[in-house]
Amino acid sequence: MTLHHFILIIHLLAATVWVGGHLLLAICYLPTALKKKDPHIILNFERKFEALGMSSLALLIVTGIWMAYDFGVTAETWFHFSSGFEKVVSIKLILLFCTFICAVIAQFYVIPNLNEKNINRIAIIILSVTSIGIAMLILGSTLRYGGL
Structure with missing residues (x-):
């Protein structure tokens, strides 16, 4: 094994935890929380998942950048979009930035004021981050064939 x-295996395991956790939240916990208008269902899940989820995200960032360099996509060529690998890496970095923006909005604006009346706000964030994670997973799968 090289x-x-x-590094790819570590990346895939971290993606399993990150995307799988968000799918679990979006599919199993969010509908119940919305139906009952109970934000504590989401907050309890987030509290339990946060350490594992954030560790997985950190591993995804480190291993993703490491593999990008292995493919010759260095910081100097990010956002050049000139090769299939550069396109995928660049789009994934943009999506990572979008995830970061969602996290900032959630942590500083939505969660501190979360209640039964505005629970839909956190639902939008959850569905956005889950969709972004799925998109990143799909993009990563294209690298096996040279990217986009």
């Missing part, structure tokens, strides 16, 4: 293959 080092790149090992």
